[in-house]
Amino acid sequence: MSFLEDIKARAKIAAKTIVLPESEDPRTLKAADTLLREGITKVILIGNPDDIKANSPGLDLSKAQCIDPANYSELNNLSEKLAELRKSKGLTQDAALDLLKKDPMYLGCMLVKEGIADGMVAGAVNSTANVLRPSLQILRTAPGIKLISTFFIMIVPDCDMGENGVFLFSDCGLAQNPSSEELAAIALSSAESFKKLVGAEPRVAMLSHSSKGSAKHPDVDKVAEAVRIAKESAPHLMLDGELQLDAAIVPAIGQQKAPGSSVAGKANVLIFPDLDSGNIGYKLVERLAKAEAYGPITQGIAKPINDLSRGCSAEDIVGVSAITAILV
Numbered sequence: 001m002s003f004l005e006d007i008k009a010r011a012k013i014a015a016k017t018i019v020l021p022e023s024e025d026p027r028t029l030k031a032a033d034t035l036l037r038e039g040i041t042k043v044i045l046i047g048n049p050d051d052i053k054a055n056s057p058g059l060d061l062s063k064a065q066c067i068d069p070a071n072y073s074e075l076n077n078l079s080e081k082l083a084e085l086r087k088s089k090g091l092t093q094d095a096a097l098d099l100l101k102k103d104p105m106y107l108g109c110m111l112v113k114e115g116i117a118d119g120m121v122a123g124a125v126n127s128t129a130n131v132l133r134p135s136l137q138i139l140r141t142a143p144g145i146k147l148i149s150t151f152f153i154m155i156v157p158d159c160d161m162g163e164n165g166v167f168l169f170s171d172c173g174l175a176q177n178p179s180s181e182e183l184a185a186i187a188l189s190s191a192e193s194f195k196k197l198v199g200a201e202p203r204v205a206m207l208s209h210s211s212k213g214s215a216k217h218p219d220v221d222k223v224a225e226a227v228r229i230a231k232e233s234a235p236h237l238m239l240d241g242e243l244q245l246d247a248a249i250v251p252a253i254g255q256q257k258a259p260g261s262s263v264a265g266k267a268n269v270l271i272f273p274d275l276d277s278g279n280i281g282y283k284l285v286e287r288l289a290k291a292e293a294y295g296p297i298t299q300g301i302a303k304p305i306n307d308l309s310r311g312c313s314a315e316d317i318v319g320v321s322a323i324t325a326i327l328v
Contacts, residue, residue: 002155003153003155003166003198003292004155004292004294004319004322007197007319007322007323007326008038008040008318008322010322010325010326011040011041011321011322011323011325011326012038012039012040014325014326014328015041015042016041016042016118016119016324016325016328017041017042017043017044017065017116017117017118017119018035018041018042018043018044018117018118018119018120018121018321018324018325019043019044019045019046019108019111019112019116019117019119019120019121020032020043020044020045020046020120020121020122020317020321021045021046021104021105021107021108021120021122022104022122022123022124022125022126023045023046023047023051023052023055023066023104024047024051024055024125025124025125026055026056026314027124027312027313027314027317028045028124028314028317029045029052029055029056029059029061030059030314031314031315031317031318031321032045032059032061032064033056033059033060033061034314034315034318035318035321035322036060036061036063036064037060040318040321040322040325041321041322041325042063042065043061043063043064043065044064044065044066044067044111044116044117045061045064045065045066045067046066046067046068046069046104046107046108047066047067047068047104048068048070049066049068052066067107067111069100069101069102069104069107070101072107074116075097075100075101076097078100078107078110078111078114079093079096079097079099079100080093080096081110081113081114082096082099082100082106082110082138083095083096085137085138086137103134104122105122105126105130105131105133105134106134106138108120108122108134109134109135109137109138109139109305110138112138112139112303112305113138113139113303118303118304118324118325118328119303119304119305119306119324119325119327119328120135120304120305120306120324121305121306121308121317121320121321121324122305122306122307122308123306123307123308123309123310123312124308124310124312124317125310127310128173128174128296128307131305131307132148132174132298132305132307135298135301135305136148136301139301139302139303139305140301140302141300141301141302142300142301142302143302145185145189145300146181146182146185147175147178147182147185147186147189147300148174148298148299148300148301149170149171149174149175149185149186149189149190149298149299149300150170150171150172150173150174150175150295150296150297150298150299150307151168151169151170151171151172151190151193151295151296151297151299152168152169152170152172152173152282152293152294152295152296152297153166153167153168153197153198153293153294153295153297153323154166154167154168154169154282154285154286154291154292154293154294155291155292155293155294156285156289156291157289157290157291159289161249161250162249162267162268163198163200163268166198166200166268167268167269167270168190168193168194168197168198168202168268168269168270169270169272169278169281169282169285170186170187170189170190170269170270170271170272170278170299171186171271171272171275171278172272172275172278172279172281172282172295172296173275173278173279173295173296173307174275174296174298175274175275176274176275177274177275178273178274179222180222180223180225180226180229181226181229183206183222183223183226183230183271183273184226184227184229184230184233186271187204187206187226187230187239187269187271188230188233188234188237189299189300190202190204190269190271190299191204191234191237191239191269192299193297193299193327194268194269196326196327197323197326197327198268200268201238202237202238202268202269203238203239203262203263203266203267203268203269204230204237204238204239204240204263204267204269204271205239205240205241205243205248205249205263205264205267205269205270205271206223206226206227206230206239206240206241206242206243206271206273207223207241207242207243207244207245207248207270207271207272207273207277208220208223208241208242208243208244208273209244210223210242210244211242211243211244211247211257211258212242212243212257212258213242214244214257219273220242222273223241223242223273224241224242226241226271227239227240227241227242238262238263239263240258240261240262240263240264241263241271243257243258243261243263243264243267244257245270245281247264247265248263248264248265248267248270249265249266249267249270250265251265251266252265253265254266282295294316294319294320294323295320296309297320297323297324297327303328304324304327304328306320306323306324308320
């Protein structure tokens with residue numbers, strides 16, 4: 001069974017409800033049809049039911065719950081709660097009501113906040129900022145989490161490295177130039193995400209252009225300090241660095257460059273030192289190795305809200321929705 005097939009099977013058992021707020025997009029409607037037809041998740045679509053029906057010829061969305069902001073009976077109740085959440089920012093109930101009517105991202109997040117939905121998947125139409133802004137304002141960070149970050153699950157074909165070709169890459173979509181403390185937080189969140197999704201023990205490599213002091217530079221110092229902080233916070237976690245990419249995933253090179261390391265040559269969670277390297281790295285592997293890339297998956301929000309690439313396919317939306325259901 002492939003990684004995605006396993007995730008879908010686990011999502012079916014979990015029986016969670018995912019809100020898809022971008023009902024104006026045909027990819028979203030096609031994904032909703034697949035999710036419902038295969039019984040992967042329950043689905044809430046936000047939008048006018050007549051428009052949704054008109055835009056989904058040949059699709060069966062009869063089992064989806066359609067919430068029309070113009071006629072939703074719970075909207076006043078949700079606007080009261082949103083105004084209460086944002087009263088320190090001066091948001092009145094009238095303004096909150098107007099926001100929920102006009103912006104499906106805010107309505108979707110309130111549905112998750114109130115337990116009407118278990119998670120939200122968006123970003124086929126909206127920017128990352130438009131998806132995550134209401135998420136942070138309404139749901140905020142999970143207890144004990146200081147930083148929101150993202151990751152990709154990478155499935156590399158015909159690969160015996162990582163976890164039989166499965167890797168987690170982070171952060172590839174959000175944290176521009178994380179500090180040592182932020183890198184450590186990303187590493188700890190990523191280890192937990194890997195264990196939850198893949199079901200295997202994480203082996204975390206903090207990546208750099210240096211392995212164990214082979215180069216001297218403030219960028220190397222940043223990663224080395226992140227390793228120290230992460231090990232202090234989670235002493236039982238298999239985590240090491242700073243490591244070059246080849247030392248992290250190739251056993252012979254790992255043994256040569258970092259002898260005695262429990263991670264070198266065997267890493268399945270790769271923590272990149274900045275957003276440039278993370279974003280470039282996942283796209284190189286996706287395109288040149290023809291890997292499957294699932295993400296960016298958000299970690300650290302109190303309830304799962306996941307952002308899509310605007311170039312995503314309907315199949316991508318199905319995959320991220322199934323992953324979201326597992327992360328609830």
